[in-house]
Amino acid sequence: MISKNPQLGKNRELQHLLTTEGLPTSILLQILDTAQTFVGVTEREVKKVPLLRGKSIFNLFFEHSTRTRTTFEIAAKRLSADVFNLNIAVSAQSKGETLLDTVDNLVAMDADMFIVRHSQSGAAHLIAKHVRPGIHVINAGDGRHAHPTQALLDVFTIRHYKKEFHNLRIAIIGDILHSRVARSQIHALTTLGVPEVRVIAPKTLLPSKVERLGVRVFHDMKSGLKDVDVLMMLRLQKERMQGAYLPSSEEYFKYYGLTPEKLSMAKQDAIVMHPGPMNRGVEIDSAVADGSRAVILPQVTFGIAVRMAVMSILAGQPV
Amino acid sequence: MISKNPQLGKNRELQHLLTTEGLPTSILLQILDTAQTFVGVTEREVKKVPLLRGKSIFNLFFEHSTRTRTTFEIAAKRLSADVFNLNIAVSAQSKGETLLDTVDNLVAMDADMFIVRHSQSGAAHLIAKHVRPGIHVINAGDGRHAHPTQALLDVFTIRHYKKEFHNLRIAIIGDILHSRVARSQIHALTTLGVPEVRVIAPKTLLPSKVERLGVRVFHDMKSGLKDVDVLMMLRLQKERMQGAYLPSSEEYFKYYGLTPEKLSMAKQDAIVMHPGPMNRGVEIDSAVADGSRAVILPQVTFGIAVRMAVMSILAGQPV
Amino acid sequence: MISKNPQLGKNRELQHLLTTEGLPTSILLQILDTAQTFVGVTEREVKKVPLLRGKSIFNLFFEHSTRTRTTFEIAAKRLSADVFNLNIAVSAQSKGETLLDTVDNLVAMDADMFIVRHSQSGAAHLIAKHVRPGIHVINAGDGRHAHPTQALLDVFTIRHYKKEFHNLRIAIIGDILHSRVARSQIHALTTLGVPEVRVIAPKTLLPSKVERLGVRVFHDMKSGLKDVDVLMMLRLQKERMQGAYLPSSEEYFKYYGLTPEKLSMAKQDAIVMHPGPMNRGVEIDSAVADGSRAVILPQVTFGIAVRMAVMSILAGQPV
Numbered sequence: 001m002i003s004k005n006p007q008l009g010k011n012r013e014l015q016h017l018l019t020t021e022g023l024p025t026s027i028l029l030q031i032l033d034t035a036q037t038f039v040g041v042t043e044r045e046v047k048k049v050p051l052l053r054g055k056s057i058f059n060l061f062f063e064h065s066t067r068t069r070t071t072f073e074i075a076a077k078r079l080s081a082d083v084f085n086l087n088i089a090v091s092a093q094s095k096g097e098t099l100l101d102t103v104d105n106l107v108a109m110d111a112d113m114f115i116v117r118h119s120q121s122g123a124a125h126l127i128a129k130h131v132r133p134g135i136h137v138i139n140a141g142d143g144r145h146a147h148p149t150q151a152l153l154d155v156f157t158i159r160h161y162k163k164e165f166h167n168l169r170i171a172i173i174g175d176i177l178h179s180r181v182a183r184s185q186i187h188a189l190t191t192l193g194v195p196e197v198r199v200i201a202p203k204t205l206l207p208s209k210v211e212r213l214g215v216r217v218f219h220d221m222k223s224g225l226k227d228v229d230v231l232m233m234l235r236l237q238k239e240r241m242q243g244a245y246l247p248s249s250e251e252y253f254k255y256y257g258l259t260p261e262k263l264s265m266a267k268q269d270a271i272v273m274h275p276g277p278m279n280r281g282v283e284i285d286s287a288v289a290d291g292s293r294a295v296i297l298p299q300v301t302f303g304i305a306v307r308m309a310v311m312s313i314l315a316g317q318p319v
Numbered sequence: 320m321i322s323k324n325p326q327l328g329k330n331r332e333l334q335h336l337l338t339t340e341g342l343p344t345s346i347l348l349q350i351l352d353t354a355q356t357f358v359g360v361t362e363r364e365v366k367k368v369p370l371l372r373g374k375s376i377f378n379l380f381f382e383h384s385t386r387t388r389t390t391f392e393i394a395a396k397r398l399s400a401d402v403f404n405l406n407i408a409v410s411a412q413s414k415g416e417t418l419l420d421t422v423d424n425l426v427a428m429d430a431d432m433f434i435v436r437h438s439q440s441g442a443a444h445l446i447a448k449h450v451r452p453g454i455h456v457i458n459a460g461d462g463r464h465a466h467p468t469q470a471l472l473d474v475f476t477i478r479h480y481k482k483e484f485h486n487l488r489i490a491i492i493g494d495i496l497h498s499r500v501a502r503s504q505i506h507a508l509t510t511l512g513v514p515e516v517r518v519i520a521p522k523t524l525l526p527s528k529v530e531r532l533g534v535r536v537f538h539d540m541k542s543g544l545k546d547v548d549v550l551m552m553l554r555l556q557k558e559r560m561q562g563a564y565l566p567s568s569e570e571y572f573k574y575y576g577l578t579p580e581k582l583s584m585a586k587q588d589a590i591v592m593h594p595g596p597m598n599r600g601v602e603i604d605s606a607v608a609d610g611s612r613a614v615i616l617p618q619v620t621f622g623i624a625v626r627m628a629v630m631s632i633l634a635g636q637p638v
Numbered sequence: 639m640i641s642k643n644p645q646l647g648k649n650r651e652l653q654h655l656l657t658t659e660g661l662p663t664s665i666l667l668q669i670l671d672t673a674q675t676f677v678g679v680t681e682r683e684v685k686k687v688p689l690l691r692g693k694s695i696f697n698l699f700f701e702h703s704t705r706t707r708t709t710f711e712i713a714a715k716r717l718s719a720d721v722f723n724l725n726i727a728v729s730a731q732s733k734g735e736t737l738l739d740t741v742d743n744l745v746a747m748d749a750d751m752f753i754v755r756h757s758q759s760g761a762a763h764l765i766a767k768h769v770r771p772g773i774h775v776i777n778a779g780d781g782r783h784a785h786p787t788q789a790l791l792d793v794f795t796i797r798h799y800k801k802e803f804h805n806l807r808i809a810i811i812g813d814i815l816h817s818r819v820a821r822s823q824i825h826a827l828t829t830l831g832v833p834e835v836r837v838i839a840p841k842t843l844l845p846s847k848v849e850r851l852g853v854r855v856f857h858d859m860k861s862g863l864k865d866v867d868v869l870m871m872l873r874l875q876k877e878r879m880q881g882a883y884l885p886s887s888e889e890y891f892k893y894y895g896l897t898p899e900k901l902s903m904a905k906q907d908a909i910v911m912h913p914g915p916m917n918r919g920v921e922i923d924s925a926v927a928d929g930s931r932a933v934i935l936p937q938v939t940f941g942i943a944v945r946m947a948v949m950s951i952l953a954g955q956p957v
Contacts, residue, residue, distance in 0.1 A: 053686075056685065056715075082712075084708055086708065088704070097914070097915035101915065102915075105705065105914060106708075107935075108939045109712050110680040110681075110712075110942065
């Protein structure tokens, strides 16, 4: 479905950020290390650096998401870029213009970077392959395919709390089947050398042959959480809570919702992550979400630094 | 309904602006005097001051209002802040996230200030009590409860034209029952020492026991407007114009609509105010709205300076 | 319908840009020459000049158009202005406020410039006549009347590729009847001395007595395109594609859609223009749209420079 990945340039430098699949360890570490330098910026009195001054960054959101759009807008403004928000669902697309015509027009207006969210897998790839050198694309979520900045902020958070990747046992819990977040996480974690990545989910919410991604599969929390260092919860989409995939959200919570009891099966110093927005009482209990092991809000904070890092690395590439 | 007001800090300095109720005279005067210094800024060639450079201000509008949002956005940009507009009605809330989870996420993105409009009384209070020190909340209208910046720009306008508060007779006219603006005005005016605040309205549009707020009640314009220095008109919401509250908008205009004839019952130098947007021909006649006694557009101008004042006072508080 | 044009001041300097009709050649050339100086800005590392720093520019869009709004927003931000986007369709207008009350309020907030798009012809004129000196209005499209910045970027593009106007044969092709773009183009081209402007359209898509605008009328492409230097395609609105005006979009494409075959009837070095968004396969074939004679994307690029030029000329006028 998705053709050859254009995200790496001739010298294997990052030209677009489309997926964590196939991203070299060196680039993953470059992003994490650059993000580390930006963590301090947001604590300054004046939370801005002039790295992207005069650059035009377009939030091209074909799928609605105030939260994700806002994180990119904040990151871009802290880098002093000019940001333009285009909610394309209600615009030119409805006038019959094609996706690439829309992009061509924005490129003609001297766009420097596109942040793309689209309900179809491969949309950001398509744009990245189409634009001329010097213009960069960041995938902010495409269909069920990838959401690489979410995965990068997750691994940043894990490194922050656990220091190393090579000695960790990490479990991803929930709707793996429909989750672009889970796919991006798995690729990033395995590349960074995490020796054991587990997925815990009912069979109806697992892709077939998921083991091929290099994960261990569990269907119950008790065995799946044993000796785990990091728990990465997934959001359960409302539309999955009834019908074909699950009997009900109450049933799901009973078996897979993270309660203090289930959490106690993991290591004592395990951390709990969630990409947000949370469904309290569905995939996570409030006692855990607000508890001492949750690092869900630090994830958000680090997310700004990670997005600043990706933008500044891309903008700094020679054409 | 609304618990202890967190808007004052330990030393009774302003930490949030939630309501004019209980706001000390000294703080009201601090805001008015600071606003006075900003009136000049908007007349400069470059209408900006760098006081809030690098600060992130979030317009959190759970209730739609382009006009009010724009005034805060203008004020924030003239203070050189970065402004983020979040129309929450259509966003994470619809994904089932709670109000405080949304706020926690934005705080984690290093928000410095929230401008909150919500259809439920107490929403801004709830947020103010929740956030950590150093983050400030401005109530931009909550249910029927309060709209303090509107009341502050009103008293700024009155002081501009009448110089003193202690010798004034002021009438608030219209739908007192449903008006957060009226409640905030009454608290501000009585605190500032206005000796006589009147309300003029049909019985169906008055709260029970409104006298307890320290106002004199009138049901007809002729007696209510006699010897009045300031007329503060209220907007009549469309949904009140028929049914239980009023027979029709024509009937309302006949008895309570401000015409030149009714205005002539007030003092010769009385001023006419309106918070906008006006329903011409319902609560106010165009001959008055566009006449020499109206100070409705100066209210708007002063509103920017007042909002700049509140923001800069809040941002300047030691944590 | 539209009363005396307020766009020229006492000394015939540009005070508002409302229409290309009656705009003196000297002002047309002033805009084109100023735009030329801005073409370079967008190629700089930092694509910004401080000409409008501290100015408040309001995009007042009563009719939805992300593309046009974005071009003005980009132009304004590259001039360092503060830009405020107001989608009025969903705002105060729905609360019953009149157009001029909305404008008065924004003027009271110290607006410096309005970019106005409205479905009614004459809306921008009405605002321009209403505001006080020193406040400027740019018409971004009003009903079927005018879209002057589109026409200006078109003549800029023509001058860029053809150097002179006095030796050109130019054809405007498509739905002339409903097109504010076509009307503005015709006025600009005839003022600049183009000796022959043709319109090519079926009778149902031509205004009656269109010849009075100084154009030659053709109903078929073969004769209309003969020896033409410039082809200006118009967008065919979806609602015209069926019913009273046209039998179907396929039928329209057969007779008026620009294919390589039809293009070969024009001069060998003819250029093809389109205001966008394109309906590929309706008014234009992809082989032409993406071909070597198309200058459709350069039009977009020049459009930013032209809008920067208009804004900076207006803002620079003495009050």
